[in-house]
Amino acid sequence: MIRAAAFVTLCALCTSPAxxxxxxxxxxxxxxxxAPAPASLPKGTLLATIQGDPSKPGPFALRIKFPPHTVVAPHTHSADETLTIFSGVLRHEMGEKLDMAAGEKVGAGGFVYLPANMPHSVWTEDEPVELQVTGTGPFGLNYVNPADDPSKTH
Structure with a gap:
């Protein structure tokens, strides 16, 4: 009887609108x-929200288009993040300092998983890149050096 009551309670929670x-x-x-991405991403970046809202609790999926020669300086996220590259070649580097000579190339079909609070940077070279970012909100971008935040210069 207790198991049945627990199951009913669990089912009610799982179907709750919240x-x-x-x-x-x-x-x-x-x-x-x-549409144009938020000011916290480099100018010219486009973003499409596919599922959810990254600013709210719950899963989300975003598509991002970076133009050629775009740099997202070292930053972290408060939650885990996955990147799946659809087209182009994204350069990815771990750490709190940008070292464009050391970044790994991640091409179409490539995948990157980043645990929460892991500092990293990404950039494009001579071609645009389209990728998908998935995770669980609330999610945001925190620059290691606040002066690198493009929203501070807009």
Whole structure:
């Protein structure tokens, strides 16, 4: 009897509107609706929210388009992050200092998983890059050096 009551309670919690996650279907890449990214990302960056809201609790998926020669200086995120590269070659470097000579290349189909609070930087070279970022909110970008935050110069 106690197990049955616990199961019913668990089912009620899982179907609660506050915890509900709706199905999302994106029929193809062209269906993603891009707009200028927040000021905390370099100028010219485009972003499409595919699922969820990264500023709120719960899962999210974003598509990002970086133009050529874009640098996102060393930063961290308060939650785990995954990157999946769709097109182009993204350079990725771990650490609190930007060393563009040391960054690893991650090409189309490549994947990067970053635990919360791990400092890293990304940049593009001569071609644009499109990638997907997934994680759980609330999620944000915290620059290691606050002077690197592009929103401070807009």
């Amino acid at each position: 915890l509900a996650v709706e199905m999302v279907r994106l029929p193809d890449a062209a269906a993603a609706k891009y």
